[in-house]
Amino acid sequence: MRKKTNEETGLREFSELLIRAALEEDIGSGDITTGAIVRKGCSGAAEFIAKEDMVVAGLFIPEMVFKRLDKKSRFRARFKDGGHVRKGEVIATVSGTLSALLTGERVALNFLQRLSGIATRTNEFVKRLKDPEVRLLDTRKTTPCLRALEKYAVKAGGGTNHRFGLFDCVLIKDNHIKAAGSVAAAVQAVRKKYNGSLPIEVEVTDLKETKEAVASGADIIMLDNMDLRRIRQATREIGGRAFVEVSGNINLDNVGAVSVTGVDFISVGGLTHSARAVDISMEVVSLCGAKARKSR
DSSP states (O other): OOOOOHHHHHHHHHHHHHHHHHHHHHHTTOOHHHHHHSOTTOEEEEEEEESSOEEOOOTHHHHHHHHHHOTTOEEEESSOTTOEEOTTOEEEEEEEEHHHHHHHHHHHHHHHHHHHHHHHHHHHHHHHOSOTTSEEEOOSOOOTTOHHHHHHHHHHTTOBOOOSSTTSOEEEOHHHHHHHSSHHHHHHHHHHHHTTOSOEEEEEOSHHHHHHHHHTTOSEEEEESOOHHHHHHHHHHHTTSSEEEEESSOOTTTHHHHTTSSOSEEEOTHHHHSOOOOOEEEEEEEETTEEOOOOO
């Protein structure tokens, strides 16, 4: 059996906190509908079914949801995270007490649909890249408190994580430049503070700022909201002296063209802030030892 990495262990521990909060939010003082209908001790089984083509992500979440409600529940995934699922395919099965299945259904689906939606959206962008060397990046435009999971879903879809927060990467943006007085002053302040130990990324909006960022020795230059012509001009000006990232107004229609302008990275906030949840249903297929009636 493969040993879990520290990153995977940390993600699961973080997910446990989220699941606990989500279940408390949903169940409150108790699931009054299930409590009235389901006999105590009645067992059941259910299938998670894809209602559209998708890239699945976050399959460990439903497993953790049902384990929290019923320690003896058994969850079996038929795909791995990052797997391509066709409409109508069974993604996973779960068995356990029927009350736990019904009570945990919505929380399990909310997480799985959201994360699979991000993975699917990311994969759509990755498939449009015309240069395989260019990496698609996410941003910090995530749902508050769900960043770790949403960035995990980006990776499942074939994307690459940019910084996780304000603590793990220097990124000088427009308001930092205003506060410092200039691009050069901002870069100099960061370099002085950290004695050159951290790579410095600078966001620029025109050719003048691009030249200033190059002259200042920035390690990564982010071209913000530039059209194709300006992106090409900027990459020629940079001339390989810094990595080039493009951000702003990137969509499925233009990401391919942007990827062949000589840039190294393309960051897209929409991978997380605008991805729609994909359609997945959870259907009970047996209960209390009997086959469930199919819904019409």
